[in-house]
Every structure is written in C-alpha cells, then in structure tokens.
Amino acid sequence: MTSHTFPHRYPIIDLHCDLLVYLTDVPDSKLDNIAEIGCAVPALTEGNVKLQVMAIYSATAPGSTRYAALQRDMFAQLATNTSCGLHAVTTPEQLQQALQNDKGIGMVAAVENASGFCEEDEPLEDGFKKLEKIIEACGRILYISMTHNDDNRFGGGNFSDKGITRDGQMLLDYIHGRRIAIDLAHTSDALAHDILTHIDKERLDVPVIASHSNFRALWDQRRNLPNELAQEVIRRGGLIGMNFLRHFLSSDNPEALMHHIMYGLDMGAQDALCFGADYFYFADSPNLDRFPYYFKEHEQAGTSYNFILERLQNTLPQDQLAKLAYGNAQQFIQRLWEIR
Numbered sequence: 001m002t003s004h005t006f007p008h009r010y011p012i013i014d015l016h017c018d019l020l021v022y023l024t025d026v027p028d029s030k031l032d033n034i035a036e037i038g039c040a041v042p043a044l045t046e047g048n049v050k051l052q053v054m055a056i057y058s059a060t061a062p063g064s065t066r067y068a069a070l071q072r073d074m075f076a077q078l079a080t081n082t083s084c085g086l087h088a089v090t091t092p093e094q095l096q097q098a099l100q101n102d103k104g105i106g107m108v109a110a111v112e113n114a115s116g117f118c119e120e121d122e123p124l125e126d127g128f129k130k131l132e133k134i135i136e137a138c139g140r141i142l143y144i145s146m147t148h149n150d151d152n153r154f155g156g157g158n159f160s161d162k163g164i165t166r167d168g169q170m171l172l173d174y175i176h177g178r179r180i181a182i183d184l185a186h187t188s189d190a191l192a193h194d195i196l197t198h199i200d201k202e203r204l205d206v207p208v209i210a211s212h213s214n215f216r217a218l219w220d221q222r223r224n225l226p227n228e229l230a231q232e233v234i235r236r237g238g239l240i241g242m243n244f245l246r247h248f249l250s251s252d253n254p255e256a257l258m259h260h261i262m263y264g265l266d267m268g269a270q271d272a273l274c275f276g277a278d279y280f281y282f283a284d285s286p287n288l289d290r291f292p293y294y295f296k297e298h299e300q301a302g303t304s305y306n307f308i309l310e311r312l313q314n315t316l317p318q319d320q321l322a323k324l325a326y327g328n329a330q331q332f333i334q335r336l337w338e339i340r
Contacts, residue, residue: 010325011050011099012305013333014039015142015241016110016185016212018280020054020071026281031084038279038300041085041105046302050099050326051089051106051333053142053211056134058116060152065130068116075109076137090139092334099326109138110211112186113148114171120153124167128174142333143181143209146171147191155195156188158222164194172198172206179336181207181238184229185276188222192229207336208232209239212276214248214260221248227267234272239332240264241276244298247290254295258311261324270320274329277304 017039023029034040044052056071058064079088089098089106098106111117117134118127135141146168147157154171156162172182172195184192199206210233216224233240242261250256264273279301282293298304309321
C-alpha cells in the first residue's frame with residue numbers, strides 16, 4: 001500500500017460482528033438486509049471490508065452450546081457457498097490474498113463467551129471436545145472471550161468483580177501454543193488481571209487482545225478498558241478494536257470515536273489500534289434507553305470506516321491510517337498464524 005492511496009480505499013479488517021447470531025436467531029434474516037444489521041454483506045462490500053471476524057456468541061444459560069453450534073454450522077455453510085460473497089480465511093497466505101482481492105469478503109470465526117462450547121454443568125473435557133468441533137468446522141478461531149456480561153464457570157464478566165476460576169486457568173492452559181488469542185473485551189477487571197497473571201506465571205504462549213473495547217478514561221463504562229489493561233495489551237503486542245456503539249463512546253458526541261482513537265495513539269497504541277465495530281441486530285432489544293445504538297455516521301459498515309478515515313486523514317500520517325484500517329490487525333494475525 002503506497003502513501004498515494006486514498007484512505008477511504010484502504011482495505012479494512014474488523015475484529016467483531018454478530019452476523020452469525022443474526023442469521024441463526026432472527027426469523028427471515030438475510031445476508032443482504034442492510035436495514036436490519038450494519039454488517040450485511042452489501043455494507044461490508046461497500047466499506048471495503050476484506051476480513052470480518054464472525055463472533056460465535058451464546059449467553060450463559062442452559063443450551064448455550066446448542067445455540068453456538070447453530071452459528072458454527074452457519075459459518076461452515078457460508079464458507080462453502082460460493083454465491084454468498086463470503087469465504088473463510090485460515091492461513092497467512094489466504095489473508096494476504098483477501099486483502100488484495102476484489103472478489104468477496106474474507107471471514108474468520110471467534111468465540112464470544114466460552115459458554116458456547118461448555119455448559120455450566122458438564123465436564124470440562126466435554127467442553128473442550130466441543131471447542132475442537134468449532135475449530136474443525138470453521139477451519140480455525142482467532143480468539144476466545146471467556147465470559148460475556150455475567151459470571152460463568154470460567155470467571156467474571158463485565159458486570160462482575162469475580163476473577164478467574166480453576167476452569168478458566170485450565171482453558172488458558174489448553175489453548176497454550178494453539179495460536180488462539182484470549183480476548184479481554186468481556187472480562188471483569190479482576191478476570192483480566194488474573195488472565196495476565198496466569199499467562200505470565202505459567203509462561204503460556206497465549207496472545208492477548210481486546211476485540212471491541214474503547215477507553216474507560218474517556219467514557220466510564222465497564223466494557224471499556226482501564227488504562228492499566230490497555231497498556232498491558234499494547235505491551236504484549238496485542239490489538240484493541242475500536243467499538244462503534246454509542247453506549248461505549250458518548251451519549252451525545254458523534255466525534256467521540258475519533259477522540260478514543262486519538263487517546264489510544266497518545267498512550268502508545270500506534271501498533272495496536274484497529275476496528276471492532278460490533279454490528280449486531282437490535283430491533284428486538286429491550287434496552288430502549290440505548291437507542292439509537294449508533295451515531296448516524298457509524299450506523300453501517302458501508303459508510304462508517306470511510307467516514308472515520310476521511311475525518312482523520314488531515315490529523316494522522318498515511319502510514320498510521322493504514323495501520324488503523326488493516327495493518328495492525330494484519331501483522332498481528334500473520335504473527336499468530338505463522339508456522340513455528
């Protein structure tokens with residue numbers, strides 16, 4: 001990518017969306033329905049998204065693994081459907097091709113909440129077998145979030161003060177050297193610190209990211225990273241994916257996302273910042289106080305990335321815009337996947 005490339009034509013890598021949940025959970029859902037979800041395929045295409053991470057999400061509740069299995073199978077179905085505009089990316093070579101290819105959108109799976117492969121009351125060994133089925137069906141997974149908003153058998157979620165459990169430690173041990181990152185986007189602060197402590201104590205090869213989180217110092221929300229955790233992700237060579245949801249940015253300032261990006265750069269995240277837009281279906285959401293979920297500028301992928309890069313092009317050098325758009329995520333994924 002040369003310095004003469006216009007920012008809005010940079011390829012985009014995004015670390016998080018809930019398209020699989022939408023397709024498996026919403027009646028009459030369609031890949032091209034931009035009106036219902038901001039990461040519909042036409043929007044991703046218009047936004048020049050070349051790699052989209054597809055979250056496999058389940059709430060912590062009985063039947064969580066069956067719910068995740070539907071999304072696992074949906075990912076596999078999309079990967080083999082040559083007419084849907086999506087294709088799986090599971091190797092560094094495929095990643096490079098996806099970034100240079102104008103035909104279709106690359107995708108890779110991730111697990112948002114480990115309850116998706118392990119019920120609360122089943123043997124952990126059986127849960128790991130289900131995790132292997134997800135990996136096999138999807139080709140690989142990029143990252144695992146242990147929790148979501150609440151506690152589970154692995155530790156505390158965003159709305160908890162609980163740390164890591166023995167099962168959480170065993171999960172970290174299990175993915176050691178597997179080229180799967182651990183995601184801090186939905187952990188309690190205590191769980192995040194315990195994850196880092198266990199990785200260091202046991203000298204585990206487990207990269208750390210925050211797939212769709214902003215900065216708590218700018219917007220006091222438990223889903224956002226406190227400075228000490230953001231610094232740890234940066235220090236460990238991880239990624240911080242900027243979240244487009246208004247709830248994690250500001251109640252009334254459309255410029256807030258740009259402020260979070262600049263704040264991250266000021267704290268040294270030049271090689272860590274990327275996108276984690278977090279597009280999902282919200283028409284049936286009971287949280288009426290959160291409407292509108294996105295500022296107008298960030299409502300869907302077809303316009304949001306372009307808007308951000310164009311707004312920043314007179315503030316940031318071209319190489320930093322390229323890092324934000326795709327470069328940091330590309331470098332991280334290539335390092336993670338390279339044969340050792």
